[in-house]
Amino acid sequence: MVTILRMRNVIITVIVSSLVLTAGCGEYLGGSSNNDIEESTPAQTATSEQPSTEISPTKQATDTKTEPPTEVVTDSDGDGLTDSREQELNTDPNDNDTDSDQLNDSEEVEVYGTNPTESDTDGDGLTDGEEVKIYSTDPLRADSDEDRLNDSTEIEEYGTSPTNNDTDSDNLTDGREALELDTSPLSADTDRDNLSDSAEVKRLETSPTNIDSDNDGIADGPEINKKDLYPGADPMKKDVFVAVDYVEKVDAQKREEIKEKFAEAPVENPDGSTGITLHIYWDDTLTCKDAVERTSGVGPIDYSCVTTGDTSDLEGWETNPDVVFGDTHTGYYSTRIVSDIEGSTQEGASIAGFASEGDTAFVEANTQNLGAVFTHELGHQLGIGDVPGHGSSVSYNQYSSVMNYNSPSGTIRFATDSGPNAKSDWEYINESISSNGRPAETVVAEDSR
Known part of the structure; x- marks a missing residue:
């Protein structure tokens, strides 16, 4: 009985010892064969066969990657450029328009x-x-329209378009007009002669800044475009037109001689x-008609047969509705060859003709040497007035001109030298024909209607 109890105590002791070893030596048991232990405890199964999916806070912090801190973008002046970009550009990050030109820095x-x-x-x-x-010009080019005038010059000095290189559309660029030709880039016809600046410069070679390039009293436009009124006119060569109402013409040979003298003029x-x-x-x-009583002066005037040498009534004659003169044209000199002129000179000679600068000339048809008298009176119309030789005080050798009353019969010529202190006849004529009371502006205004 005692032996049996001892054996039972030994077995219990062995079992208790095994349990103690099992609880304290898990790693060791984990390496034992299955023959030693038939079944694992729940703690052993969780530890050795099914790892837990839960991660402790410490391990989670260790396994997560560290991100750099997010950069803060600053645009202090709200102009669309970051402050750092403005530092690169040397602009003011606190002023959205650094240069104060009405464009913000970002634009x-x-x-x-x-x-x-x-x-x-x-x-x-x-x-x-x-x-x-404002101007729609190119802020990167000083001359947006490439006409040789910079943008501000066009706007502030000439009033031209900085985006159109030919503001007046005359086929000449604004720069050429302003810098070379001295024409107006705002007017296609600078001198108002009814010819465009381009036509004058490129085709006609007339002056685009002078309404009358040859200074003959007839504007360039009518000389070019009014060939019915000014046949044979040349805007680059002086022309004199004379309209003659007549009872008798100057002899054809004398007419050609007169024209030849003008063609040879030293002008x-x-x-x-x-x-x-x-x-x-x-x-x-x-044609003859009855005498017409004048409103002033002495004696009657018969238009074609009898008139007077009193030049004070010339204007009255031209406005008198009872006196029908021949047609005249703007730019023409007017001459009347009538059958007779009443009166005489201070020396007692019969008056063969009379005229003054710019006025109608009267010539007596029955006079001797009609061509010479016609030329003499035309000289007065063309500006030769009281010059040496009038009044028979100078010899023809001293003053060789048809204007000299001592000139030989039939003389047709103007003096090229009137002495050291006087102008030549041609100088008087050249100065006179450029105006003669009928400025070229008037010709344009009347003949372009």
């Missing part, structure tokens, strides 16, 4: 390509903002030639 950099620190990028005198917002023309072209237009044939 200048990203849209227009202009300098945000320079208000006038192209240096043309206009701010970048003015070019973009310079714009085309490099010399001389004046004389055009004689035989207008109306005069």
